[in-house]
Amino acid sequence: MRALLRRQRYLLDYSLSSLARRPGKHLALLLVYTLIVFLLASTLLFTQSLRREAALVLAESPELIVQRLLAGRHELMPADYLHRLGRLRGVSESYGRLWGYFYDPAVKANYTLLVPRQDPPAPGDVILGTGVARARGLGVGDYLSLRSARGEPFSFKVAALLEADTELVASDLILLGPEDFRRFFAFPADRYTDIVLRVPNPSEVRKVAEKIALALPDTRPILREEILRTYDALFGWRQGVVIVLLTGALLAFVIFAFDRAAGLSAEERREIGILKAIGWETGDVLRMKFWEGAALSLTAFLAGYLLAYVHVFFFAATLFAPVLKGWAVLYPDFSPLPFVDGLQVATLFFFTVFPYTVATIVPIWRAAITDPDQVMR
Amino acid sequence: MIRLAQVSKVFNQGRHNEVRAVRDLSLELDTRGITVFKGPSGSGKTSLLAMIGCLSRPTSGRIHLEGRLISNLPERFMTAVRRDTFGFIFQRFNLIRGLTVLENVMLPAYPLAPAPSTLRDRALDLLRQFHLAERANNQAEWLSGGEAQRTAICRALINRPRILIADEPTANLDSQLSRELLALIGDLADQGKGVLISSHDPLVFDHARVSRVVELRDGRLA
Ligand SMILES: Nc1ncnc2c1ncn2[C@@H]1O[C@H](COP(=O)(O)OP(=O)(O)O)[C@@H](O)[C@H]1O
Ligand SMILES: [Mg+2]
Numbered sequence: 001m002r003a004l005l006r007r008q009r010y011l012l013d014y015s016l017s018s019l020a021r022r023p024g025k026h027l028a029l030l031l032v033y034t035l036i037v038f039l040l041a042s043t044l045l046f047t048q049s050l051r052r053e054a055a056l057v058l059a060e061s062p063e064l065i066v067q068r069l070l071a072g073r074h075e076l077m078p079a080d081y082l083h084r085l086g087r088l089r090g091v092s093e094s095y096g097r098l099w100g101y102f103y104d105p106a107v108k109a110n111y112t113l114l115v116p117r118q119d120p121p122a123p124g125d126v127i128l129g130t131g132v133a134r135a136r137g138l139g140v141g142d143y144l145s146l147r148s149a150r151g152e153p154f155s156f157k158v159a160a161l162l163e164a165d166t167e168l169v170a171s172d173l174i175l176l177g178p179e180d181f182r183r184f185f186a187f188p189a190d191r192y193t194d195i196v197l198r199v200p201n202p203s204e205v206r207k208v209a210e211k212i213a214l215a216l217p218d219t220r221p222i223l224r225e226e227i228l229r230t231y232d233a234l235f236g237w238r239q240g241v242v243i244v245l246l247t248g249a250l251l252a253f254v255i256f257a258f259d260r261a262a263g264l265s266a267e268e269r270r271e272i273g274i275l276k277a278i279g280w281e282t283g284d285v286l287r288m289k290f291w292e293g294a295a296l297s298l299t300a301f302l303a304g305y306l307l308a309y310v311h312v313f314f315f316a317a318t319l320f321a322p323v324l325k326g327w328a329v330l331y332p333d334f335s336p337l338p339f340v341d342g343l344q345v346a347t348l349f350f351f352t353v354f355p356y357t358v359a360t361i362v363p364i365w366r367a368a369i370t371d372p373d374q375v376m377r
Numbered sequence: 378m379i380r381l382a383q384v385s386k387v388f389n390q391g392r393h394n395e396v397r398a399v400r401d402l403s404l405e406l407d408t409r410g411i412t413v414f415k416g417p418s419g420s421g422k423t424s425l426l427a428m429i430g431c432l433s434r435p436t437s438g439r440i441h442l443e444g445r446l447i448s449n450l451p452e453r454f455m456t457a458v459r460r461d462t463f464g465f466i467f468q469r470f471n472l473i474r475g476l477t478v479l480e481n482v483m484l485p486a487y488p489l490a491p492a493p494s495t496l497r498d499r500a501l502d503l504l505r506q507f508h509l510a511e512r513a514n515n516q517a518e519w520l521s522g523g524e525a526q527r528t529a530i531c532r533a534l535i536n537r538p539r540i541l542i543a544d545e546p547t548a549n550l551d552s553q554l555s556r557e558l559l560a561l562i563g564d565l566a567d568q569g570k571g572v573l574i575s576s577h578d579p580l581v582f583d584h585a586r587v588s589r590v591v592e593l594r595d596g597r598l599a
Contacts, residue, residue: 279488
């Protein structure tokens with residue numbers, strides 16, 4: 001057992017020194033390899049985080065949201081609809097929501113203003129999402145001044161900052177009381193933005209939606225599952241990502257297969273012959289080369305994954321911003337929570353390390369099984 | 378005692394470029410002393426040494442070492458015999474570039490996995506014995522011809538083989554170095570190692586310590 005481990009140690013030592021002996025070739029290989037892992041891992045980490053954030057958001061969201069439509073566009077919801085909807089069978093609870101968007105020219109960003117259902121801030125107070133606080137450089141106790149849509153100046157006291165367990169939705173948020181909301185937007189007193197219904201029994205949700213469409217034809221019920229589906233389509237998990245992943249892996253495969261199949265250099269082949277001639281078994285040569293590949297793969301994998309992690313979680317996937325604009329529109333300021341999934345790491349590992357190993361070991365094996373008498377020529 | 382019975386080696390058998398390098402050769406060799414295979418280039422010396430040293434297999438025929446069949450063994454056993462019984466000194470030295478002299482010498486022992494300190498000491502001992510101690514940490518490609526040759530000998534000796542096989546060992550050396558090399562080989566023979574040399578260099582086959590000369594021509598005994 002000791003001898004067996006020691007033998008691997010010797011082979012590993014030899015592999016490492018052999019990597020160091022051809023620094024140019026191996027560095028180039030390492031760079032390309034790292035880049036590929038980086039791209040794949042960035043894609044995976046980014047999409048995974050998007051889905052996860054979405055799931056967190058939707059877990060909280062109600063079964064049904066009812067909007068009013070006017071000429072096919074989102075209209076304000078009359079307050080008296082609330083009673084009519086609340087009386088429908090299967091609906092356990094109904095309430096009107098007040099929310100809207102506000103463009104702040106000072107920082108060129110969109111805020112979401114929202115009146116929370118529970119414990120709304122006192123008149124004159126606001127609670128800020130971290131993104132807003134950062135953008136305006138505000139802390140608790142400071143004053144947030146905004147010029148309303150009608151040009152009147154408003155000043156709110158920052159009572160608290162939101163704890164960002166999901167930065168995704170909380171970042172651009174300003175929470176305020178209902179009176180302040182209505183005053184700020186000059187929002188009619190008998191209107192809501194939309195109405196939310198809770199339907200505890202999932203099998204009744206569709207029925208309720210149908211009844212709404214009949215009773216109030218100028219409204220549109222939105223089901224949570226529909227939102228879910230929309231998210232899924234947006235994230236394009238099945239289509240886009242898998243394609244990216246596979247093309248990436250294929251690319252990796254092609255590059256390395258090419259590099260390796262295009263050949264062991266004459267010198268490498270000779271070295272294998274010498275090792276065999278002086279007493280190494282074919283298996284020893286293969287194991288040594290395996291360690292060589294493993295050291296290279298692992299280094300590239302770790303480096304690539306780490307870089308991707310930093311890229312996605314600390315630099316908000318800057319490199320992907322142009323590619324993923326379609327998604328980014330949903331969330332103007334997306335900086336996902338650090339998150340690592342074991343299965344995902346394993347998948348990535350399989351798609352990168354495995355093709356490389358196969359591509360490298362085959363030509364080596366072919367060289368290693370030939371009789372070593374060639375080195376005597 | 379090494380016994381060859383009707384040994385043949387055919388390259389590219391059945392193809393238009395077929396070569397019969399060794400033909401139906403039967404021979405008994407002492408595993409003590411120095412045996413030289415002499416003959417012109419292409420007479421089959423290297424092919425024969427390769428088969429005896431378990432670097433390749435005969436196309437037909439058998440080779441016995443001390444009564445044990447060593448030809449036509451499965452790869453692993455062939456390697457084991459080669460590693461334990463034979464040490465090789467190649468014509469082109471075949472040191473691995475980029476490795477130090479010490480590492481080159483230790484290389485044949487890696488599959489046997491002795492304790493690292495033991496192996497190091499053994500290698501350093503050999504290097505001292507062959508006046509290479511100062512070169513231990515130099516890269517192999519910077520050695521002079523004589524130094525490279527002696528490094529190759531140290532490497533051949535690291536697993537303490539009973540038999541040394543040297544293929545044209547003086548081909549890349551001048552007369553002075555060739556004589557020095559033969560003196561070293563003579564010392565090894567005195568220490569009880571058997572030595573098999575192929576050469577068409579008179580300095581070698583006319584050397585006083587050579588105990589037997591086997592002459593080859595066209596793959597047959599001449
Ligand atoms: N791998 C090989 N393939 C084809 N022909 C070979 C091979 N090795 C040796 N030969 C041929 O076999 C013959 C004997 O070669 P060799 O054993 O090297 O002779 P020597 O060592 O006496 O010069 C030569 O004609 C050589 O060209
Ligand atoms: Mg020869």
